[in-house]
Amino acid sequence: MIEVLVVGAGFGRDFLPLYERHPEVSAVGLVEPDGARRRAIADAFGADADYASLDDALATGRWDAVHLLSPVRFHVDQTLAVLTSGRSCASAVPMATTLDGIDRVTDAAAAAAGRYMMMETTLYQREYLHALHLRDSGALGRLTYLSGAHMQDLDGFPPYWMGYAPMQYATHIVAPLLGLADARAEAVVCFGSGELLPAHRGEGGNPYPLESALFRLDTPSPLSAQVTLSFFENARAYTEGFNVYGDRGAIEWPSIEGGPAVVYTAGPQDGAHRGRPVARDEVEVPDRAEHLPDALRRFTRAGRYAPPGGRPELEYHAWHGGSHPHLVHEFVRAVVDDREAALGPARAASVTAPGIVAHESALQGGRMLEIPRY
Ligand SMILES: NC(=O)c1ccc[n+]([C@@H]2O[C@H](COP(=O)([O-])OP(=O)(O)OC[C@H]3O[C@@H](n4cnc5c(N)ncnc54)[C@H](O)[C@@H]3O)[C@@H](O)[C@H]2O)c1
Incomplete structure (x- = not known):
C-alpha cells in the first residue's frame, strides 16, 4: 500500500477520487496554495491531509508518491524536488518546455530511487x-x-x-x-x-x-x-x-x-x-475497463460518486476518453512493483x-x- 499526494486542485480534482478508490492506495493528500480552494476541495473529496505547498508536504516525511497537476512552469522544479526526496513522481503534461528541462528531469530520474511517469491522457x-x-x-x-x-x-x-x-x-x-x-x-x-x-x-x-x-x-x-x-x-x-x-x-x-x-x-x-x-x-x-481494478472501472465514464465519510455525492466527468483511471492504475502499479512506468523518463522525453x-x-x-x- 502507498500514500499518494495530489498537487494542484484544478485538474487535480479529477484524480482525487481515483487514488481514494485504488485498492493499493492507503491515503491521499492534497497540495494547493490557494487557501479557500484547498479547504473546499479537501473537504468535499475527503482528503486525508492538505498542505499549502509541496515543500510543506515533503517535509512531513510522509507520502510515497506525488502526482503533479500544477501549472506547467512548475513541472520541472517540482519533479526534481519530488525525485530527489526519494519519492516517485507522476507529472501532468508536458514534462518540460525546453530541451534543458527534459535533460534535468531524465538525469534526476536516472539517479532516483523512485519512479517517474508523464501522465499523457491520450x-x-x-x-x-x-x-x-x-x-x-x-x-x-x-x-x-x-x-x-x-x-x-x-x-x-x-x-x-x-x-x-x-x-x-x-x-x-x-x-x-x-x-x-x-x-x-x-x-x-x-x-x-x-x-x-x-x-x-x-x-x-x-x-x-x-x-x-x-x-x-x-x-x-x-x-x-x-x-x-x-x-x-x-x-x-x-x-x-x-x-x-x-x-x-x-x-x-x-x-x-x-x-x-x-x-x-x-x-x-x-x-x-x-x-x-x-x-x-x-x-x-x-x-477497455477490464484492465482496471474493480473499484476504478466505472470511472472510465461520467457519473456520480460518493466521497468517503458520508460526504455529499459529487459529479465525475471522465474527460479525456476514459483515460484517467488507467493512468492512475499504471502509476500506482509502477510504484508498488518498483518497475519502469509505461511512460517513463525516456519515452516521456521522446514525445x-x-x-x-x-x-x-x-x-x-x-x-x-x-x-x-x-
Ligand atoms: N489532458 C491532460 O493531460 C491535461 C488536461 C488539463 C490540464 N493538464 C495539465 O494539468 C496541469 C494543471 O492544469 P489546470 O488546468 O488545473 O491548471 P490551473 O492553473 O487551472 O490550476 C492549477 C492549480 O494549481 C495551483 N497551483 C498554482 N501554483 C502552484 C504550485 N506552485 N504548487 C502547487 N499548486 C499550484 C493553482 O492554485 C491551481 O489550483 C497543467 O500542467 C496542465 O498542463 C493536462
Missing part, C-alpha cells in the same frame, strides 16, 4: 486503445501516414497561457502518433500560422496562434506525421485527436468530440472501377522533445531540425 483514451487494436490485428495494413490536431481556444484561461507556444504542448498528438507508428520522431519542419493578437501575447515570445509541423519518423520504410496545434484566433470547437492511414484500413478521429470514430476498409481492386472500393463505418469505440524542436523550427522560418534521441 495514450490511455479509448480511441487510441482501439486504434492500437486495429493496427495489431492487421486491419490497417502497412502504415502510410499519420496526422492529428489539438485545437483549443485558450481565451479566458489563466494569464500564463497567453503567449504560450502551441508546439510546446504537442504531446497529446505526438504521443499517440509515435505510439501507433512504434517510432521516434527524428526531424521536423514547422511553420507558424496566423498572427497572435496583442491581448493573447502575454510575456511569452511566441508570435503564433497556430503551429503546424511535419515530422520524419525513424521507421525502416519512409513515414511522416503531421501535427497541428492551435490555441488562439481559431473558431474550431475543441478537438484533440488523430488519424492513421494504412494500405488496408484507416481510422479517423470523431469530428465532434465524443462522437463515433470513422473506420475505413479498402477491398481489392476489381478491374471494373477506378480505385479500390473503400467501406466507411462509424464505430462506437469500446472501453515531449519533438514539439519543443518544432517550435524552434517555426521560429527559424521552417528550417528542418534534428530531434535528440533519448
Whole structure:
C-alpha cells in the first residue's frame, strides 16, 4: 500500500477520487496554495491531509508518491524536488518546455530511487486503445501516414497561457502518433500560422496562434506525421485527436468530440472501377475497463460518486476518453512493483522533445531540425 499526494486542485480534482478508490492506495493528500480552494476541495473529496505547498508536504516525511497537476512552469522544479526526496513522481503534461528541462528531469530520474511517469491522457483514451487494436490485428495494413490536431481556444484561461507556444504542448498528438507508428520522431519542419493578437501575447515570445509541423519518423520504410496545434484566433470547437492511414484500413478521429470514430476498409481492386472500393463505418469505440481494478472501472465514464465519510455525492466527468483511471492504475502499479512506468523518463522525453524542436523550427522560418534521441 502507498500514500499518494495530489498537487494542484484544478485538474487535480479529477484524480482525487481515483487514488481514494485504488485498492493499493492507503491515503491521499492534497497540495494547493490557494487557501479557500484547498479547504473546499479537501473537504468535499475527503482528503486525508492538505498542505499549502509541496515543500510543506515533503517535509512531513510522509507520502510515497506525488502526482503533479500544477501549472506547467512548475513541472520541472517540482519533479526534481519530488525525485530527489526519494519519492516517485507522476507529472501532468508536458514534462518540460525546453530541451534543458527534459535533460534535468531524465538525469534526476536516472539517479532516483523512485519512479517517474508523464501522465499523457491520450495514450490511455479509448480511441487510441482501439486504434492500437486495429493496427495489431492487421486491419490497417502497412502504415502510410499519420496526422492529428489539438485545437483549443485558450481565451479566458489563466494569464500564463497567453503567449504560450502551441508546439510546446504537442504531446497529446505526438504521443499517440509515435505510439501507433512504434517510432521516434527524428526531424521536423514547422511553420507558424496566423498572427497572435496583442491581448493573447502575454510575456511569452511566441508570435503564433497556430503551429503546424511535419515530422520524419525513424521507421525502416519512409513515414511522416503531421501535427497541428492551435490555441488562439481559431473558431474550431475543441478537438484533440488523430488519424492513421494504412494500405488496408484507416481510422479517423470523431469530428465532434465524443462522437463515433470513422473506420475505413479498402477491398481489392476489381478491374471494373477506378480505385479500390473503400467501406466507411462509424464505430462506437469500446472501453477497455477490464484492465482496471474493480473499484476504478466505472470511472472510465461520467457519473456520480460518493466521497468517503458520508460526504455529499459529487459529479465525475471522465474527460479525456476514459483515460484517467488507467493512468492512475499504471502509476500506482509502477510504484508498488518498483518497475519502469509505461511512460517513463525516456519515452516521456521522446514525445515531449519533438514539439519543443518544432517550435524552434517555426521560429527559424521552417528550417528542418534534428530531434535528440533519448
Ligand atoms: N489532458 C491532460 O493531460 C491535461 C488536461 C488539463 C490540464 N493538464 C495539465 O494539468 C496541469 C494543471 O492544469 P489546470 O488546468 O488545473 O491548471 P490551473 O492553473 O487551472 O490550476 C492549477 C492549480 O494549481 C495551483 N497551483 C498554482 N501554483 C502552484 C504550485 N506552485 N504548487 C502547487 N499548486 C499550484 C493553482 O492554485 C491551481 O489550483 C497543467 O500542467 C496542465 O498542463 C493536462
